[in-house]
Amino acid sequence: MNNREIVQKLWNLCNVLRDDGITYHQYVTELTYLLFLKMMKETGHDYIVTEGYRWDDLVSKDGIELKDFYKLLLFELGKADNELLKEIYRDATSYISEPKNLEKIIKSIDALDWYSAKQEGLGDLYEGLLEKNASELKSGAGQYFTPRVLIDIIVQLVNPQAGERCHDPAAGTFGFMIAADRHVRSQTDDYFALPEIDVNFQKHQAFSGVELVKDTHRLATMNALLHDIHGQLVLGDTLSSLGEDMRNYDVIMTNPPFGTKKGGERITRTDFTFTTSNKQLNFLQHIYRALKINGNARAAVVLPDNVLFEGGTGAEIRRDLMDKCNLHTILRLPTGIFYAQGVKTNVLFFTRGKSDIGSTKEVWVYDLRTNMPSFGKRTPLTEKHFEGFIAAYTSENRSEVQDERFNVFTREGIAKKGDSLDIGLIADESLSIYDNLPDPIESAEEAVGKLEQAILLLNEVITELRAVEGPMTTQEDGVYETEQQQELLQVAEASEGYKA
Known part of the structure; x- marks a missing residue:
């Protein structure tokens, strides 16, 4: 049995919980509590779990006794001395009300082919569950879930190296950092080519992040653990004073949450030059300020269209970005890739300059939006769709690239348009308005x-x-x-x- 089949079996167990009124996202959280215990046993790390509250203790009970014991287990592990247990079980609450449902899920998990799962990788299995959750429109979890293929393309092009500090200030389930770790491992023979001190750095310091939502932070912690990543993963708000000390990163890759701060209130950061209630503009400010000033620190950020053209403070932040950084590439993404119709997004690629003035000379824009298929659950985005962009991005001489989707704009020309970056979209050749209607x-x-x-x-x-x-x-x-x-x-x- 491969991981895809195991993921499907685990996912099908959600049907057992429908009568309990449990959502898909709640189900994945519930699975995390149980899978952690099972995986600790399977990997020989049972010793870190408080004695008396391990997997074998759970499977030995049934009925009302099981339900009562499970609630006690969540409470006890949530206040354990072990920091990892605290991260997974802090404020944990079970959504399962029927003892028979809990018993069925536990026994089904216990009966899975864990030998095959370990051979393929428990981290990959867990990521499969997270992606399955995101692909379910009913759960709402995937509205702004970054597709794995997009994460992999961004990581490939940003190209993080061993010894660099990588960060995601809006970590979600830690997808960018896990892909970055996988990328560096592929360059270093799974870290075997590195000295022991460097291996320790990669596992404990190279990859970090911040996540605001408690349940999502729990999933991110589990995801990092199963991929043998032990860097700092903070539960908190990057746009609060917490983010002021997050600086000097070599690489930042992220997909910040969309929208404005609740109630339209302004952030509490004291280190920002420009104040706005727009979350994405504030994240953009944070990111280019958090990069090392060495001419090589770089970032890739997924942002909605409004960041490219919003006036007032938006224009000032874009101007500041182009002064402090070389904004060398913008990728205009297709619609429909975030499991929500009509969401228009872009990826901004930039490198922190050595000075704070005039770092951007020209901006190359690749239009992957116009005259593209209608993407969605039934027409997924694949790596093949990025082939033209990758070729253009990595070209040694961009001016020689023969691709109508790839165009350059001078800094002076952008300034004449009020520093709007809503540029680079080619002519729409659709013959009928019906060609672009959603599925x-x-x-x-x-x-x-x-x-x-x-x-x-x-x-x-x-x-x-x-x-x-x-x-x-x-x-x-x-x-x-x-x-x-x-x-x-x-x-x-x-x-x-x-x-x-």
């Missing part, structure tokens, strides 16, 4: 996924409102709520009725 099946699946997410949120509102204390009024059915609660409950319950 109807994928659009319907996406709509269903969003409705289900909305219903889940409304149910959470109902639960929270029922717990609120306040002046009470009586209803005929004997349920007591405030008048404001009644109004909100009517809206929420009407939405639930619409679903039915």
